[in-house]
Amino acid sequence: MDMTGNATVYGVMTRGIAGRDGAAATYWEGRVALDSDVAQLRRGDLDALSTLLTRYQNRLYRYLLRMARQPAEAEDLFQQTWLRVAEKIQHYDPRRSFEAWLFTLARNLAIDHLRRIRPESLDEPIGDAAQGETAATRLPSHDRPPIEGILQRERSQRLGVVLEMLPVVQREVLTLRFEEEMKIEEIAEVLGAPLSTVKTRLRRALERLRVILETSYPGENWQ
Amino acid sequence: MNEHEKIRALLSLAAADVLEPSEEKQLMDHLRTCDSCGVELEKWKLLAGGLRRLPTPQPRSIVVERARAQAQIRLTEEIEHCWNRTVIIGLLLFAWILTLLSWPLVRLFTGGLLGMLDPRFNHAWIVFGVFTTTVWLAGGAAAVLLSLQQRRERRLA
Numbered sequence: 001m002d003m004t005g006n007a008t009v010y011g012v013m014t015r016g017i018a019g020r021d022g023a024a025a026t027y028w029e030g031r032v033a034l035d036s037d038v039a040q041l042r043r044g045d046l047d048a049l050s051t052l053l054t055r056y057q058n059r060l061y062r063y064l065l066r067m068a069r070q071p072a073e074a075e076d077l078f079q080q081t082w083l084r085v086a087e088k089i090q091h092y093d094p095r096r097s098f099e100a101w102l103f104t105l106a107r108n109l110a111i112d113h114l115r116r117i118r119p120e121s122l123d124e125p126i127g128d129a130a131q132g133e134t135a136a137t138r139l140p141s142h143d144r145p146p147i148e149g150i151l152q153r154e155r156s157q158r159l160g161v162v163l164e165m166l167p168v169v170q171r172e173v174l175t176l177r178f179e180e181e182m183k184i185e186e187i188a189e190v191l192g193a194p195l196s197t198v199k200t201r202l203r204r205a206l207e208r209l210r211v212i213l214e215t216s217y218p219g220e221n222w223q
Numbered sequence: 224m225n226e227h228e229k230i231r232a233l234l235s236l237a238a239a240d241v242l243e244p245s246e247e248k249q250l251m252d253h254l255r256t257c258d259s260c261g262v263e264l265e266k267w268k269l270l271a272g273g274l275r276r277l278p279t280p281q282p283r284s285i286v287v288e289r290a291r292a293q294a295q296i297r298l299t300e301e302i303e304h305c306w307n308r309t310v311i312i313g314l315l316l317f318a319w320i321l322t323l324l325s326w327p328l329v330r331l332f333t334g335g336l337l338g339m340l341d342p343r344f345n346h347a348w349i350v351f352g353v354f355t356t357t358v359w360l361a362g363g364a365a366a367v368l369l370s371l372q373q374r375r376e377r378r379l380a
Binding site for chain 2: 046184
């Protein structure tokens with residue numbers, strides 16, 4: 001390799017390392033800011049509460065919407081979760097992940113809500129299997145076959161609809177892993193379940209999701 | 224279950240990036256020789272990619288603002304409650320210490336005039352002790368009941 005080639009490789013490597021370092025620095029800055037906000041919130045700082053609410057509003061709402069499925073219920077649970085945060089923050093253990101703690105509060109509220117409003121939804125969201133109703137039959141009208149070049153948005157919409165058909169325990173594990181991008185250990189903390197259980201739920205959820213998708217939209221690319 | 228079936232069961236978890244390092248190595252070794260598992264893994268990865276790209280629904284701003292306002296009010300109440308509890312505990316301790324200290328102090332300053340307050344184990348001492356404890360317990364119970372009632376009212380509100 002000549003000098004120019006070496007310089008190019010060196011440049012690419014330097015940029016790569018700098019990029020990696022930059023990302024790591026941003027991550028740590030974010031962590032420090034989060035820890036500082038949580039510490040301030042524990043001291044009763046109203047601004048810290050506001051900052052944390054802004055930081056987590058979309059993620060928390062998305063999780064609650066996946067759990068409850070109804071926007072009105074998700075909004076109600078969203079408000080209840082932040083009230084619960086204000087009530088329980090003095091009991092929060094700073095050695096734990098704040099994110100996991102927050103989602104655990106939200107999950108407990110959502111499960112209580114579902115148990116009260118729709119107890120059947122905690123077990124199986126699909127209707128009576130004996131009557132031949134399956135997840136696929138509950139999909140929105142799909143008269144025409146999938147066409148090439150279908151819009152990403154439409155695919156996502158369908159994927160979202162199919163996701164809603166899974167039982168709540170499978171929906172939540174998928175949303176925590178793929179949408180919230182939580183580590184498996186964090187998911188286990190939120191669910192209060194062992195790692196092996198979380199992995200089993202994740203695998204079953206993915207398998208079920210794929211079966212429904214392949215039955216309903218054969219040959220479609222889900223990326 | 225043979226090696227191939229075991230690996231098949233791992234593919235969905237591989238797409239979710241939750242395999243243990245040993246499982247990942249096992250998978251990589253298998254993929255070198257098994258094209259069908261490679262194809263299958265690609266399908267799982269496409270599905271995982273689709274899930275990661277799902278649109279993020281956003282809460283209405285009015286809901287966010289309402290949640291913010293309510294949570295701030297509740298936080299202020301909790302802090303006030305916490306402060307009140309600390310003050311009450313402090314006052315209780317102070318009052319008990321004062322009460323206990325007052326007996327020998329009164330005796331000391333009156334030069335033994337109030338002999339009935341002699342902190343030896345006599346009848347007057349027992350009566351005085353029981354009376355003081357009863358008054359304090361009644362006061363404490365009233366405070367706890369009032370606090371519980373307040374909390375219930377706040378929860379209902």
